[in-house]
Amino acid sequence: MVAPPVRGDNPALQKSHRPDAMTDLQRIRRTHTVRSLAVTILLVVLLVALALSDLVLGHRTYSMSxxxxxxLGQGDEGTRFVILQLRMPRALIGCAAGIAFGMAGIGFQHLLRNMMASPDIIGITAGANTAAIFGIVVLGLSGMPLACLAVMGGLLTALLVMALAWRGSFDPTRLILIGIGVAAGFNALGSWLMVRSNQWDIQAATRWLTGSLADAQWSDLPILATTTLVGAMLLLALDRNVSTLQLGPEMAAGLGVRVSRVQFEVIIVGVLLLAVATATTGPISFVSFLSGPIAAVLVGRGTSALIQSGLVGGCLVLGSDIVAQHLPTTQVPVGIITSIVGGPVLILIMVLMTRRQEL
Known part of the structure; x- marks a missing residue:
């Protein structure tokens, strides 16, 4: 008589008790998708709430009605003027600039494979700032001409850094080191221009360098909104390849990614977003730096946080603008609030990310 097979020898039983790796992977992906969608919805709701608060709060507080x-074009003329001509451009430009800063920031952080890296580190902001200072103190520019000069300064700085860093590909370490050197040079040049200018030009340049939404106008919105929309769509199209690049250039090339081309495209799109946003509002500190890590903490590992980073950037700018207008005894530029808040938030994010890596 043949003995019945033991449990370990039965193929059917082995199959029934074998872990289903594919099912586990699908469950993990579904969990990440649900979490990402929930975070996105919450951030959209928060962004809309902050925008509405920015419209109704002020020296005179208005109701939702x-x-x-x-x-709808109703109510008295004074109310329409304050809401539509003074507050709405400020809220919309703050939202668009925050999204641009956030998406440019995480784009560079993915490219450099370091969520603690700042896109400002490769000198783009320094180039735009120096061009703006030159336009203010030497050429006497303001408004749209000054914004165009700042954009050109940022773009030319990026081209200079890329030309100096190019050795058949963009090595992140070489790009960062050259960017730091270029940024230091432009910062020194900007300081020299400030020292040799008169007090009125210094005040104007300092106000611009701090980052402010006080001078927001409807005329600034079309270029900023169009650039933000197009740049966001391009970064979303590149997101899959950029995520693959985080495995390393050799691994990404083996998976069919054109490494140098993708790096160049991400740099150009990120520079355009950062330069146009900086030219419109000035360099609002810490928004590009913090948006990506905050979004990464919210959505968790294994999920692209590109959209969420843009939404976090918009929330940071609008929330800081509300505080800048109403918390101090006198209004201050929004960049001062983001600078004050940025340090403690950065420390908190680093602690959270370090604990997560240890686990």
Whole structure:
């Protein structure tokens, strides 16, 4: 008589008790997708709430009925002027600039394979700032001409850094080191221009360098909004290849990614977003730096946080602008608030990410 097979020898039993790796992978992906969608919805709701708060709060606080009436062309002329001509451009430009800063920031952080890296580190902001200082103190520019000069300064700085860093490909370490050197040179040049200018030009340049939404106008919105929309779409199209690049250039090339081309495209799109946003609002500190890590903490590992980083950037700018207008005894530029908040938030994020890596 043949003995019955033991449990370990039965192929059917082995199959039934074998871990289903594919099912586990699908469950993990579904969990990440649900979490990413939930975070995105919450950030959109928060961004809309902050924008509405920015519209109704101020020296005179309006009700939601006043806001709706102004949007529909009803109510008194003074209310419509304050909401539609003074507050709405500020809120919309702050939202668009924050999204641009956030998406440019995480694009460079993915490219450099370091979530603690800042896109400002490769000198783009320094180039735009120096061009703006030159335009203010030497050429006497303001408004759109000054913004165009700042954009050109950022783009030319990026081209200079890329030309100096190119050795058949963009090595992240070489790009960072050359960017630091270029940024230091432009910062020194900007300081020299400030020292040799008169007090009125110094005040104007300092106000621009701090980052402010006080001078936001409807005329600034079309270029910024169009650049942000197009740049966001391009970064989303590149997101899959950029995520693969985080495995390393050799591994990415083996998986069919054109490494140098993708790196160049991400740099150009990120520079354009950062330069146009900086030219519109000035260099609002810490937004590009913090948006990516905050979004990464919210969505968790294994999920692209590109969209969420843009939304976090918009929330940071609008939330800081509300605080800048109402918390101090006098209004201060939004860049001062982001600088004050940025340090403690950065320390908290680093602690959270370090604990997560240890686990």
């Amino acid at each position: 006043d806001l709706i009436g102004a949007l």
